[in-house]
Amino acid sequence: MPRRLGAPVNGCSPLRDRILAPALIGLVALGAWEGLVRWQNIPPYILPGPILIARTVVTDWGTLFPSLLVTLAITGAAFLVSAVLGLILAVLFTQSAWIERAFFPYAVILQVTPLVAIAPLIILWVKWIPLALLICAWLVAFFPVLSNTVLGLTSTDRNLVDLFRLYGATRWQALRYLRLPAALPYFLGGLRISGGLALIGAVVAEFVAGTGGAQSGLAFRILEAGYQLQIPRMFAAVFMISAAGVLIFALLTGLSRLALHRWHESELDTEG
Amino acid sequence: MTPGPAVVSVRDVSKTYSNGTLALDRLSLDVESRELVSLLGPSGCGKSTLLRLIAGLAEPSGGRIDWSDPAAPRRLGFVFQEPTLMPWARVEDNVRLPLMLAGTSRSESAERVGEAIAHVGLEGFERAYPRELSGGMRMRVSIARALVTQPSVLLMDEPFAALDEITRFRLETDLAELHQRRGLTVVFVTHSVFESVYLGTRVVVLAPRPGRVVASRRIEGPTPRVEAFRTSAAYLDACRDVSALLSTGAPR
16 A cells, blocks of 8 residues: 555654764764863964854854855855856757767866866956856866766666657657756756855865955955964854855755655655 | 457568667568557567567668558557656656647646546546555556557557566456457567466567567457456466467577
8 A cells, every 4th residue: 555645754754863963972072172172271372172162253253254155155156157057068968969079078177177276377367356266166066067967867767768759759848858857866966066065166266366355255264364373263264164064065955855855766764 | 359450560570789689580460450469479589679669669670660540650658668657747747748748738638637547547646656656556657648648559568577466467457458448459568478368369479589470379268358267278278379389489
């Protein structure tokens, strides 16, 4: 007897364990860190304890948070451009073998060239810094979307392709109703990787650019704090970047779950 | 039920794969109107290839395939070995697919979709996703999708091979009933002697490497088929005959 339609699949998900176990490990590690700093009397300019870092996040919020927003704006823009361009290019690649053969090597070259090596050039060429940063972040973020989506678009069930042919589907219908839905899990998987990479790309580019002023991102705050030996602030900034990265990942995971939970294996809750 | 004139005639059809393998060698076959012809043969005899050629999914390397009604090739149903459903679409949307691709609006197709779902006994499951269904039910959805265009010809490629025996028996009986009630012409590919005899009004035995017709035998039995036929003397005789035909074709 199949389940009632529309009934949620999950029985009792071990949510408690999923949150409790890592939280416990985290607390133990933070406690050990704080204990070590206090017991060994490590000065804060060598290694600040977690309590001091937390306090710095609060006291320096006025400086750090606007910088975080600047970094996140670059990240978000680079991510969106990656998602849209990655999808469009992937569709183009799968529509014409010629386009794929002609362009794919260059996509790979862009991907394997280390960003730190080309970021100075991009920043040199593109005068408007936010745009330069965006290009850098896009360079690292877009490839996973492209390659994953190409994989998804080309791994459609052969029989379904035949079925569409049998019923006289146009190229557009086959794309719209078969290839794109079949590629959706792959595309979303690409987005999940790409979100984190966009943040890393933005931060690396900011490091290379090293711009000051009101429009500086968190990476500049880290550099600045380093020069001024404000090590707790440096840690606070690093913490905020990591937290933003985790948040991005969680959001994209949620999006993927929302889109796929009705039908795709990867998002099915385990029964029993 | 008396079989009518040939709906489709396969004339001296050969098929060579791109790797040089000769899959079918000058095979000829007439499929008569309203018959259920079982194509029986071991794996590698090209029976699936033949079905794909009839469906127009592949081109023969030689010979020709003629339809008595030129519009028929555009109005046939195909059922694959796997249910071949779109996992992201609900049962009703999977069944609606052929109509949607033909540009029929949702409201216009609603009645026919409902009718096709009812034909395979899946009322109440219209809103289900394929993964929520058992293997047998998925195959029913696949059959409903093939029926929704109201085709006169149904091509089936070992549709029940992956199902457990109890489910298979039920689906076979239901298919026989559907064949009778809708006046369908069915070409049913199988590698099971028992299935070919139970379902077929005629069994065509194929031999492998290269694929060719060894024999054709009419099966006398109740129409539509009932479960009791499986244990009747006529059924067992036919099975013995067909098995013998199969083994004469096997070694070369």
